[in-house]
Amino acid sequence: MDTPLAGKTCIVTGATNGIGEVTAQALAQMGATVIGVGRSPARCADSAARIKAATGNAQVEYVVADLSVQGQVRRLADEIKARHSRIDVLVNNAGMYFSTRQTSPDGIEMTWALNLLNYFLLTNLLLDALKAAPAARVVSVSSGAHEGAKQINFADPEFKTGYSGWTAYNQSKLANVQFTYELARRLAGTRVTANALHPGFVATGFGHNNGGLMGVGMKIAQRVGARPPKGRRRAFTWPVHPKWKA
């Protein structure tokens, strides 16, 4: 077996479904020590078992955290750092679309809390451990949907007025790209790189939380889209593949 990531510790958030789980499995296949993050204890256990069985890599652990809650992001970072002094790869992936405006337990609009602030906070809390690695990579999953946002609505980023699911989602994905550019600028001169990724349109659990027309529409679109083909699966992990040069 080709294990170019043996000895590397890789974190993937939102690793109990869709792109995150595929990414976690691909990293495990390449021999990495994988830390998956999900919000459901049962789904975390299932994904860990599935990936171990599929790859034969026993170095797969899952940590439960609701990443829309800042206290849980902090607890997660503390737990990871207590066990790993060095992180080689962080894939920020956990993100969702919310058709109606909802707020997190911290009182922050969910799209903003989960899709942006979670990436920002977790990355910053893990920076020391990333800097301790010989060549660490932060990959933040954005989307082509970011092009739908003309700007960040700084006057009202949480859309207290005029919320629309796609407006909030597109803005959060633009924020993922902008976060990445500023992170990379701040990390210049360190051994950590930061990049953003558009995974392409793939059949995942995305949108299923919304029920109604959006849920049905996504399910139909995704049946047509089918499972990510092998080439696409490789594209997800490309920015962390050893052949890839920053």
Place this chain on the structure above:
Amino acid sequence: MGKYFTDKRAVQSSPASYDTDAVVRLWAESEQQTALAQHVAA
């Protein structure tokens, strides 16, 4: 410099994503909304 990837290639992201004033402002807003400085100091 950070890049934006799709299908194994670095491609241009939207013009808005390169707005450096917005990029810096977003970072400051995020810091504030996550009380990051406070936590790291604590």
